[in-house]
Amino acid sequence: xxxxxxxxxxxxxxxxxxxxxxxxxxxxxxxxxxxxxxxxxxxxxxxxxxxxxxxxxxxxxxxxxxxxxxxxxxxxxxxxxxxxxxxxxxxxxxxxxxxxxxxxxxxxxxxxxxxxxxxxxxxxxxxxxxxxxxxxxxxxxxxxxxxxxxxxxxxxxxxxxxxxxxxxxxxxxxxxxxxxxxxxxxxxxxxxxxxxxxxxxxxxxxxxxxxxxxxxxxxxxxxxxxxxxxxxxxxxxxxxxxxxxxxxxxxxx
Amino acid sequence: xxxxxxxxxxxxxxxxxxxxxxxxxxxxxxxxxxxxxxxxxxxxxxxxxxxxxxxxxxxxxxxxxxxxxxxxxxxxxxxxxxxxxxxxxxxxxxxxxxxxxxxxxxxxxxxxxxxxxxxxxxxxxxxxxxxxxxxxxxxxxxxxxxxxxxxxxxxxxxxxxxxxxxxxxxxxxxxxxxxxxxxxxxxxxxxxxxxxxxxxxxxxxxxxxxxxxxxxxxxxxxxxxxxxxxxxxxxxxxxxxxxxxxxxxxxxxxxxxxxxxxxxxxxxxxxxxxxxxxxxxxxxxxxxxxxxxxxxxxxxxxxxxxxxxxxxxxxxxxxxxxxxxxxxxxxxxxx
Numbered sequence: 001x002x003x004x005x006x007x008x009x010x011x012x013x014x015x016x017x018x019x020x021x022x023x024x025x026x027x028x029x030x031x032x033x034x035x036x037x038x039x040x041x042x043x044x045x046x047x048x049x050x051x052x053x054x055x056x057x058x059x060x061x062x063x064x065x066x067x068x069x070x071x072x073x074x075x076x077x078x079x080x081x082x083x084x085x086x087x088x089x090x091x092x093x094x095x096x097x098x099x100x101x102x103x104x105x106x107x108x109x110x111x112x113x114x115x116x117x118x119x120x121x122x123x124x125x126x127x128x129x130x131x132x133x134x135x136x137x138x139x140x141x142x143x144x145x146x147x148x149x150x151x152x153x154x155x156x157x158x159x160x161x162x163x164x165x166x167x168x169x170x171x172x173x174x175x176x177x178x179x180x181x182x183x184x185x186x187x188x189x190x191x192x193x194x195x196x197x198x199x200x201x202x203x204x205x206x207x208x209x210x211x212x213x214x215x216x217x218x219x220x221x222x223x224x225x226x227x228x229x230x231x232x233x234x235x236x237x238x239x240x241x242x243x244x245x246x247x248x249x250x251x252x253x
Numbered sequence: 254x255x256x257x258x259x260x261x262x263x264x265x266x267x268x269x270x271x272x273x274x275x276x277x278x279x280x281x282x283x284x285x286x287x288x289x290x291x292x293x294x295x296x297x298x299x300x301x302x303x304x305x306x307x308x309x310x311x312x313x314x315x316x317x318x319x320x321x322x323x324x325x326x327x328x329x330x331x332x333x334x335x336x337x338x339x340x341x342x343x344x345x346x347x348x349x350x351x352x353x354x355x356x357x358x359x360x361x362x363x364x365x366x367x368x369x370x371x372x373x374x375x376x377x378x379x380x381x382x383x384x385x386x387x388x389x390x391x392x393x394x395x396x397x398x399x400x401x402x403x404x405x406x407x408x409x410x411x412x413x414x415x416x417x418x419x420x421x422x423x424x425x426x427x428x429x430x431x432x433x434x435x436x437x438x439x440x441x442x443x444x445x446x447x448x449x450x451x452x453x454x455x456x457x458x459x460x461x462x463x464x465x466x467x468x469x470x471x472x473x474x475x476x477x478x479x480x481x482x483x484x485x486x487x488x489x490x491x492x493x494x495x496x497x498x499x500x501x502x503x504x505x506x507x508x509x510x511x512x513x514x515x516x517x518x519x520x521x522x523x524x525x526x527x528x529x530x531x532x533x534x535x536x537x538x539x540x541x542x543x544x545x546x547x548x549x550x551x552x553x554x555x556x557x558x559x560x561x562x563x564x565x566x567x568x569x570x571x572x573x574x575x576x577x578x579x580x581x582x583x584x585x586x587x588x
Contacts, residue, residue, distance in 0.1 A: 093537045111545035114545065
């Protein structure tokens with residue numbers, strides 16, 4: 001479903017020199033699978049999520065990234081979203097003056113328009129929203145407030161997953177979704193994420209810690225170090241990392 | 254009066270809005286005008302135009318209803334006064350629209366407003382300019398109000414300004430004990446448009462509350478000016494005042510000038526002011542695009558939300574919708 005081949009990318013800050021972050025990353029996530037990317041700070045985890053979604057300031061210098069055979073790298077961010085790519089942000093952005101529900105409905109309809117599908121009707125939207133909010137134990141009043149403005153870190157993460165449930169993307173990238181969540185919130189969020197698992201969907205779970213993977217069980221685990229995958233394995237690899245740390249792989253990388 | 258009598262950029266109050274330069278080509282109006290008195294140039298020009306073109310539209314004494322005045326297209330002016338009697342409530346809507354066929358539209362307006370003790374006045378100024386017409390580029394719009402508030406009176410104002418060759422919406426408020434003042438505004442400066450919002454609130458008695466929120470956006474070749482002054486006299490104890498002006502420069506080559514001023518002589522007051530001018534947050538734009546909202550729409554959505562925060566609900570459903578529509582049209586999200 002998602003295939004990355006020898007991907008090289010650099011971050012280009014507005015002021016300052018470009019730095020190469022991804023140095024030949026190869027990875028394949030077949031439909032129906034959940035892959036975890038683990039790695040120490042600075043290994044390129046967030047860069048990977050931004051490169052895949054097309055954020056400004058990130059430049060691909062080599063290799064390829066395809067989604068169901070289609071070249072992702074030439075597409076605008078909104079076109080990638082319409083294909084079904086969804087990023088749960090590590091630091092969700094506050095948008096003043098735009099209520100959560102207005103925002104989500106605008107996003108859903110924009111994607112549908114791009115795909116040539118009819119808009120979601122108001123009653124259908126409200127029904128879906130009610131179900132998603134209940135699943136994530138979100139106070140419906142919160143959905144009338146401006147997006148993320150004044151929300152706690154945990155509330156913002158829940159809202160990311162709420163958006164995910166509403167948009168029903170085909171491929172999800174979860175960037176440090178566990179950060180800022182206590183154990184109860186983590187379980188609720190994981191339940192929401194697991195609800196979207198299925199044979200036609202894929203998922204990349206980026207995390208620093210093994211904890212999240214207790215609740216979102218990966219099919220494969222990859223260790224990212226210095227911009228490359230240095231080790232891949234089954235779920236047991238995450239447990240091994242938790243026990244003995246990243247050092248062993250850093251040397252290997 | 255001669256052209257040389259009009260204030261130019263050398264005058265502090267007009268340093269970003271050079272009236273003399275803008276009025277070149279309107280010598281006929283200027284020379285037919287009496288000398289500038291203590292009320293200033295807008296008063297003199299509006300009075301001269303008003304005398305020339307008919308009766309004043311603003312000599313009204315409000316018994317508690319809505320008044321609407323309209324000056325549009327060609328040469329039209331307002332010069333008059335409004336009194337809202339004690340305890341009464343009134344709404345005043347002033348429109349200055351540029352879209353017609355005159356070569357050099359000149360729309361001056363000057364009003365003297367008195368809100369008696371316990372009375373309430375809501376004033377809405379809608380200065381529109383239909384982009385794309387040549388005469389809209391040449392128009393000059395001047396609107397000044399001098400407002401005197403009685404004890405416990407309430408004055409709320411909202412101004413929408415789309416600018417002109419030179420547009421200045423100016424207000425000066427004198428408040429006494431227990432008065433409440435709100436001065437909000439939105440300006441939209443596209444290419445060849447100049448929009449100036451200048452205000453002054455004098456807090457002359459205790460317990461006055463004043464709030465000001467002006468939001469502006471400017472595109473390449475557009476210019477926004479905000480000059481806001483809060484004066485708190487020695488008698489203005491327990492004044493509670495907040496002033497904010499925030500501008501977004503949407504494109505390279507957009508200009509915004511601002512001068513927020515607090516001048517405080519009382520010692521027991523709460524006065525705050527905030528002033529920002531910046532660009533759209535690209536991280537926010539990316540967030541919206543990642544959710545599937547196209548770039549142009551994402552920018553319009555954020556910008557629209559930014560300016561709409563300054564539009565108060567008290568303007569009423571119809572005007573709120575109209576203002577929203579003007580803003581959307583300006584942003585290009587509605588036909």
